Amino acid sequence: MTDRKGELAANLAKVENRIAAACAAAGRDRAEVTLIVVTKTYPASDVRILSELGVRHVAENRDQDAAPKAAACSDLPLTWHFVGQLQTNKVRSVVGYADLVQSVDRSKLVTALSKEAVRQEREVGCLIQVALDAGESRRGERGGVAPGGVEELADLVAKAPGLRLDGLMTVAPLTGEYAGRQQAAFERLMDLSTDLRRAHPAANMVSAGMSADLEEAVAAGATHVRVGTAVLGVRPRLG
Template sequence: MPKGSIAENLNSVAARIVTACQSCDRSPESVTLLAVSKTRPAADVRAARSAGQRHFGENYLQEALEKQQALTDLDIVWHFIGPLQSNKTRDVAANFQWMHTVDRLKVARRLSEQRPPNLPPLNVCLQVNIDEEESKSGVSPENLPALAAAVAELPNLRLRGLMAIPARRGENEDQRTPFRQLAALLAALKAQLPDQPLDTLSMGMSGDMEAAVFSGATIVRIGTDIFGARQ
């Protein structure tokens, strides 16, 4: 559990990213740190932004909208990373730059239809239930190609890649397995949809970030190791 200030914790996580990248001959610039600020007050987001952090992930829509309203003076890239009911897509379409958890065509269609015309296309990742756990959201690997092809046709979305929350495994090497599987699925989608900007693997959290980076993560979603235990 981190014991330093938010700025100190950000520096510590950044150092871990550098070390993980060096271990697999990757550039640290190829990995974006997404600070998961769910349940944290706007003041904590402001402190992290003051320390140089620009990308923030939120799981709960109403909480996120309130924080956005309080932080309109800051240059922040907002990512929605929680489950989303289809009747709440309008606020995500209007207020976020990224959406990581698309797993149904109905949600994707609504996001595209409700994206304001003055904004660029919404960057989306398809959430894959890589372990096919009944308790988790996400499209199955088998149904992924069809969903990706349909989402790629939507005019106000940019299909950027895949996201997953694998089950925890005991050893670092074991944890790499589902991340490698997700990377392989992305490679297959690139061949299927060569015209799409498929450059994103959103995977890895505080406990398994190194395994994710080793396996090709381009966005790691870190909350606890930046902000401390969830409130």
């Protein structure tokens, strides 16, 4: 356990240095960027260590892993983010622990989240997941709404009881015009965020960038970066 704490502390320090350097290079205050540690496939014991080390935001992408982990760590001062593609049959469970759902990408999901948030008397923060590799009318391969659908979906979230529109999220596309051009992709997301904030000024969260491209995300203006491997190590292979 002690060795693991030392390992995580060292990795966190490296990531912190990367974020600080990226902020300095972009002329941004370090306080403008929040680190979210993606703990998928790692045990609750790692989440406890991260909390001891000062981490306050953690993310999961599979409800079957996240629900028991969140329950085991319910005494910790953590904000839980759900970042995976979310099926409506998992909404009841996810609303039970997630403070924010970063992968809102269709009206059916908004309706289900709203109904459950009201039932559980919770307020759930929502980010619209944008698929920059999608055409104007279809969803991306890894979930997300096309840029042309952001406004309509955002308005739906903003009006939905129990939900709070917090901003936008994206995953750097592997195909299409932004493949291999992470910073351009994140700058496009920032343009969409500017448009969104004209109608919804409080929806100022921009979640972009992971272990490999957090510098590009910070340079573009992201407010939150989602880092897993660089903090926790290479994930064990799932059988």
